[in-house]
Amino acid sequence: xxxxxxxxxxxxxxxxxxxxxxxxxxxxxxxxxxxxxxxxxxxxxxxxxxxxxxxxxxxxxxxxxxxxxxxxxxxxxxxxxxxxxxxxxxxxxxxxxxxxxxxxxxxxxxxxxxxxxxxxxxxxxxxxxxxxxxxxxxxxxxxxxxxxxxxxxxxxxxxxxxxxxxxx
Amino acid sequence: xxxxxxxxxxxxxxxxxxxxxxxxxxxxxxxxxxxxxxxxxxxxxxxxxxxxxxxxxxxxxxxxxxxxxxxxxxxxxxxxxxxxxxxxxxxxxxxxxxxxxxxxxxxxxxxxxxxxxxxxxxxxxxxxxxxxxxxxxxxxxxxxxxxxxxxxxxxxxxxxxxxxxxxxxxxxxxxxxxxxxxxxxxxxxxxxxxxxxxxxxxxxxxxxxxxxxxxxxxxxxxxxxxxxxxxxxxxxxxxxxxxxxxxxxxxxxxxxxxxxxxxxxxxxxxxxxxxxxxxxxxxxxxxxxxxxxxxxxxxxxxxxxxxxxxxxxxxxxxxxxxxxxxxxxxxxxxxxxxxxxxxxxxxxxxxxxxxxxxxxxxxxxxxxxxxxxxxxxxxxxxxxxxxxxxxxxxxxxxxxxxxxxxxxxxxxxxxxxxxxxxxxx
Numbered sequence: 125x126x127x128x129x130x131x132x133x134x135x136x137x138x139x140x141x142x143x144x145x146x147x148x149x150x151x152x153x154x155x156x157x158x159x160x161x162x163x164x165x166x167x168x169x170x171x172x173x174x175x176x177x178x179x180x181x182x183x184x185x186x187x188x189x190x191x192x193x194x195x196x197x198x199x200x201x202x203x204x205x206x207x208x209x210x211x212x213x214x215x216x217x218x219x220x221x222x223x224x225x226x227x228x229x230x231x232x233x234x235x236x237x238x239x240x241x242x243x244x245x246x247x248x249x250x251x252x253x254x255x256x257x258x259x260x261x262x263x264x265x266x267x268x269x270x271x272x273x274x275x276x277x278x279x280x281x282x283x284x285x286x287x288x289x290x291x292x
Numbered sequence: 293x294x295x296x297x298x299x300x301x302x303x304x305x306x307x308x309x310x311x312x313x314x315x316x317x318x319x320x321x322x323x324x325x326x327x328x329x330x331x332x333x334x335x336x337x338x339x340x341x342x343x344x345x346x347x348x349x350x351x352x353x354x355x356x357x358x359x360x361x362x363x364x365x366x367x368x369x370x371x372x373x374x375x376x377x378x379x380x381x382x383x384x385x386x387x388x389x390x391x392x393x394x395x396x397x398x399x400x401x402x403x404x405x406x407x408x409x410x411x412x413x414x415x416x417x418x419x420x421x422x423x424x425x426x427x428x429x430x431x432x433x434x435x436x437x438x439x440x441x442x443x444x445x446x447x448x449x450x451x452x453x454x455x456x457x458x459x460x461x462x463x464x465x466x467x468x469x470x471x472x473x474x475x476x477x478x479x480x481x482x483x484x485x486x487x488x489x490x491x492x493x494x495x496x497x498x499x500x501x502x503x504x505x506x507x508x509x510x511x512x513x514x515x516x517x518x519x520x521x522x523x524x525x526x527x528x529x530x531x532x533x534x535x536x537x538x539x540x541x542x543x544x545x546x547x548x549x550x551x552x553x554x555x556x557x558x559x560x561x562x563x564x565x566x567x568x569x570x571x572x573x574x575x576x577x578x579x580x581x582x583x584x585x586x587x588x589x590x591x592x593x594x595x596x597x598x599x600x601x602x603x604x605x606x607x608x609x610x611x612x613x614x615x616x617x618x619x620x621x622x623x624x625x626x627x628x629x630x631x632x633x634x635x636x637x638x639x640x641x642x643x644x645x646x647x648x649x650x651x652x653x654x655x656x657x658x659x660x661x662x663x664x665x666x667x668x669x670x671x672x673x674x675x676x677x678x679x680x681x682x683x684x685x686x687x688x689x690x691x692x693x694x695x696x697x698x699x700x701x702x703x704x705x706x707x708x709x710x711x712x713x714x715x716x717x
Binding site: 195230231232233234235236238239240242243246265266267268270271275277 | 457461486488489504507508509529530532533546548552553574576577590592596597618620621634636641661663664679682708
């Protein structure tokens with residue numbers, strides 16, 4: 125059998141290094157996309173984006189992280205403006221696709237947290253769809269508690285880690 | 293032949309490259325039985341008596357006599373004067389001898405009841421130099437069984453995940469397997485992406501686990517010895533929480549391909565899937581009852597995570613846990629009478645044991661971030677992951693919660709331990 129090949133494959137994995145995230149699109153004043161949007165966007169607002177460039181640190185778009193309460197996937201009020209801004213941008217830039225990552229703090233079991241992280245990512249996705257973004261522009265992935273933003277073990281670290289991240 | 297040689301060389305490389313776990317006994321029990329394990333005669337590559345004494349001590353059931361306190365060093369019954377050991381208030385005595393043969397070693401031992409002056413057990417083994425250590429664990433199992441009436445679980449292994457964080461904050465993750473005392477660590481798989489949820493096949497030859505190596509979770513199955521590996525489940529969304537059926541033919545898994553996590557059973561021969569749960573809540577972390585007829589799993593269908601039981605044929609799940617606001621990741625003892633799980637105790641996450649007949653629930657750990665409990669195959673101990681001084685470590689606690697020992701890496705985190713089944717000899 126190909127035990128040799130597999131053993132080498134295992135070694136090869138150990139040599140694999142994944143690069144950073146995908147390249148950021150620097151957008152000029154992007155043309156308004158087709159205004160009909162995706163199905164189920166009855167609550168869509170602002171199909172025209174005039175809120176600044178994606179890479180402008182003063183733009184609300186520079187905020188890419190929304191936070192959650194413990195064992196909850198509900199969008200907290202502080203996250204609404206961030207998601208509204210991204211919703212406006214993405215619904216005006218139909219060719220831009222993002223990945224929504226769901227993350228959890230380290231407390232509790234890992235597989236439950238994987239599921240909770242997915243639920244968080246889905247809630248963010250639904251919120252963006254409600255802002256008029258097409259579901260086809262949005263993929264989700266949960267990392268559960270496996271990718272903490274802050275590797276500490278305090279309440280403040282946990283609060284940093286219970287998050288949804290929009291990756292352009 | 294050449295291929296085999298290459299593989300062996302690689303394993304050797306892994307063996308030297310892998311840092312081992314070190315053991316520290318943190319809590320001993322009252323009422324442990326005094327036993328004297330006399331250093332064996334002859335010479336061996338390992339201190340057989342020390343391995344046996346360490347195993348017996350870790351179980352919490354025995355209190356081995358320090359070698360320095362021994363009045364004599366007999367190696368066979370003819371050399372034993374039981375008055376020496378009665379004077380030291382020892383109840384049991386182990387003596388033995390190692391002799392080199394052409395190709396390896398012959399190890400013999402005898403176990404005595406000191407009060408009666410009778411032999412309780414005596415065996416002789418022929419072994420290669422490499423297997424001296426496993427043979428010592430096997431002898432400890434035989435002694436444990438002769439003295440307690442229960443099968444020992446020292447000659448077993450544990451699988452676990454290690455994490456080494458580099459200066460840039462990225463974590464290198466590895467799935468490893470070691471002996472139950474942390475020795476002989478081997479790296480089974482490693483990645484810069486998350487690896488989690490290792491699960492032993494019932495014959496102890498394969499591990500199923502979740503790897504994000506393709507930047508999304510997929511379930512893999514890998515042969516522990518050959519390294520041969522295949523991808524078993526890679527559906528959209530979560531592919532998680534693999535658990536082998538007791539007959540080894542099926543794998544219970546969590547899939548969210550239809551929108552949210554539900555429990556499925558995959559037939560390993562046909563790869564056919566059948567849905568066991570269908571509920572908009574989170575259903576995950578399936579674990580089989582030892583008879584293979586039902587499973588327990590974690591669900592938050594009642595508002596918070598609790599343990600539920602469902603027939604392996606599907607149907608309406610029944611809630612199992614009612615104590616506390618958070619119970620997750622349950623698994624059975626091999627007799628099917630108890631469940632161990634993660635339980636929230638106030639603000640702390642601890643390990644609980646539920647006796648299914650009496651419904652008695654007991655917390656057996658004292659940390660604040662304890663997780664991933666699993667029973668030893670004889671039900672005597674539970675291994676789990678915890679945080680100590682900011683690092684991930686493992687603890688093994690006796691099932692009654694009275695004795696505990698810690699397994700830690702010199703550097704880095706260790707987590708998600710799973711105790712192997714008995715290996716088929």
